[in-house]
Amino acid sequence: MRKIPAEAGSAGDVDDHARRATQSRFKRHLLAGVATVALLAACSAYTLHAYSADAHLGGTPFGASSAARVPATPISLPGFADLVTAVRPAVVSVRVNADAAAHQVADGDDSNPFEGTPFEKYFREFRGPNGQGMMPGQGRQRHQFVKGQGSGFFISPDGYIVTNNHVVDHAVKVEVLTDSGATFDAKVIGTDAKSDLALIKVDGHTDFPFVKLATATPQIGEWVVAMGNPFGLGGTVTAGIVSAQGRDIGSGPYDDYIQIDAPVNRGNSGGPTFNLKGEVIGVNTAIFSPSGGSVGIAFDVPASTVASVIPQLQKNGQVSRGWLGVQIQPVTGEIAESLGLKTQTGALVSEPQADGPAAKAGLKAGDVITSLDAVEVKDPRDLARRIAALGPDKAVALGIIRDGKEQTINLKLGQLTDQKVRKTSSKDESDHQLGSLGLTVAPAADVEGAGGKGLVVVGVDPNGKAAELGFQQGDIILKAGNRAVMSPGDLAAAMSEAAAAGRKNTLIMVKRDQAQHYVAVPVAVS
Numbered sequence: 001m002r003k004i005p006a007e008a009g010s011a012g013d014v015d016d017h018a019r020r021a022t023q024s025r026f027k028r029h030l031l032a033g034v035a036t037v038a039l040l041a042a043c044s045a046y047t048l049h050a051y052s053a054d055a056h057l058g059g060t061p062f063g064a065s066s067a068a069r070v071p072a073t074p075i076s077l078p079g080f081a082d083l084v085t086a087v088r089p090a091v092v093s094v095r096v097n098a099d100a101a102a103h104q105v106a107d108g109d110d111s112n113p114f115e116g117t118p119f120e121k122y123f124r125e126f127r128g129p130n131g132q133g134m135m136p137g138q139g140r141q142r143h144q145f146v147k148g149q150g151s152g153f154f155i156s157p158d159g160y161i162v163t164n165n166h167v168v169d170h171a172v173k174v175e176v177l178t179d180s181g182a183t184f185d186a187k188v189i190g191t192d193a194k195s196d197l198a199l200i201k202v203d204g205h206t207d208f209p210f211v212k213l214a215t216a217t218p219q220i221g222e223w224v225v226a227m228g229n230p231f232g233l234g235g236t237v238t239a240g241i242v243s244a245q246g247r248d249i250g251s252g253p254y255d256d257y258i259q260i261d262a263p264v265n266r267g268n269s270g271g272p273t274f275n276l277k278g279e280v281i282g283v284n285t286a287i288f289s290p291s292g293g294s295v296g297i298a299f300d301v302p303a304s305t306v307a308s309v310i311p312q313l314q315k316n317g318q319v320s321r322g323w324l325g326v327q328i329q330p331v332t333g334e335i336a337e338s339l340g341l342k343t344q345t346g347a348l349v350s351e352p353q354a355d356g357p358a359a360k361a362g363l364k365a366g367d368v369i370t371s372l373d374a375v376e377v378k379d380p381r382d383l384a385r386r387i388a389a390l391g392p393d394k395a396v397a398l399g400i401i402r403d404g405k406e407q408t409i410n411l412k413l414g415q416l417t418d419q420k421v422r423k424t425s426s427k428d429e430s431d432h433q434l435g436s437l438g439l440t441v442a443p444a445a446d447v448e449g450a451g452g453k454g455l456v457v458v459g460v461d462p463n464g465k466a467a468e469l470g471f472q473q474g475d476i477i478l479k480a481g482n483r484a485v486m487s488p489g490d491l492a493a494a495m496s497e498a499a500a501a502g503r504k505n506t507l508i509m510v511k512r513d514q515a516q517h518y519v520a521v522p523v524a525v526s
Helices: 006-057 081-090 100-107 303-316 333-339 357-361 380-390 465-469 488-500
Strands: 091-099 145-154 160-163 171-177 183-192 197-201 223-228 236-247 257-260 272-274 280-287 298-302 326-330 347-352 368-372 395-402 405-412 439-443 455-460 476-480 505-512 515-522
Touching: 081 091, 081 223, 081 272, 091 160, 091 223, 145 223, 160 303, 183 303, 197 303, 223 280, 257 280, 280 303, 298 303, 326 380, 326 515, 333 505, 333 515, 347 357, 347 380, 347 515, 357 405, 368 380, 455 465, 465 515, 476 488, 488 505
Parallel strands: none
Antiparallel strands: 091 145, 091 171, 145 160, 160 197, 171 183, 183 197, 223 236, 223 272, 236 257, 257 298, 272 280, 280 298, 326 347, 347 368, 368 395, 395 405, 439 455, 455 476, 476 505, 505 515
């Protein structure tokens, strides 16, 4: 028998050991791979869960402590269906036949009512007999009747409806179309151009659905719903929020509009804007629109204004407002510095009107009205609104600052009436230069039609400081500081006095188109 060499036996033992070792390593790798896959799967599941919880918060799934993580709470938007169902029957469409000729005579010219304001080029508001304005190239023809449309809402069961003045202005016939489709003739009870509000009435029924005015001021960011008749489409509902308060759009002396971003278009004029309680917070009146359509900026007459105006229209057909009889302007930083005031609040009297309550009580140009009945006056608009709301024959106490000293003036308000301002112009020119101020002036006595007081501005350098400050040809400079000016030397002397007193500016009283205002002129320039 042949024996197997020892070396061969040794080699066979080594191969068997290597095979067993290889199998063992394979098993370990396999188990490790399975464990790794399981771990990755678990991490993936955690990642997906964490992301779903944090994605709406903009959070990161890893690295955030559990204490800092906000629980996922779904944000629910308000539903408006119940609100709309409740108040929609009180909202109406208003159709108007208007006398265009009467509107033209009342207008007197083609001027933009927003001229000189930031909205001049962009306003496509609802003014005019048809609620849509004149189209380009459309001439103004006399004795022409036009059809217009707007919106409104019942405020009582016996048929009183609030709308805009410009919707029914010079109306010959007014019809109201309700949400149910019924049509009624309406009559104009009263209009108020200054607030752009009107009251109309449908007779013969005492069961009309109506809505109430809100008594609380809406908060910025509050949800609102606007309703009306845009482009003649009939009852239309849009939603948005209150964007701003107290907007001055240059349409009148009592501007105090609520700005909303609910889409409002032509034909919505006079329609209501509701809060989520179903109360009217404002009347849709104007839009800011470069395109002519809604861009998310609309303006409402506040419910507080409606509440003060409408009862007077119902009782008297017109509104009686208090009248102080002064021309006033804001207190700018430069004006405050030149007068030695600590703040920019109040209203600067540029001119008391002849025979007005203020003039009779001794109010003077240059006085700063700081309070009305012991309540601070913020600015001229604030004073004008409050004086108007008080009504005629009301006794008031005005806190003023005159020559740096506080005083109180008591007076009784008059009644505001519409007044037309006459325009004057000057033609003659002289050659008195006012240095780097950029003005050419002449004594008023030397300029035909300018009167005998002050200096007439007969030239303004467009690149000079005077142009930057708003001086215009034809302006009349009446005073500088406390000095009446009759010559360029008087003006220079007043500037020198201001500089010697350590002031950076001096007040120049300027008369333009029969109205007076102040301009703060830097003494260094003059």
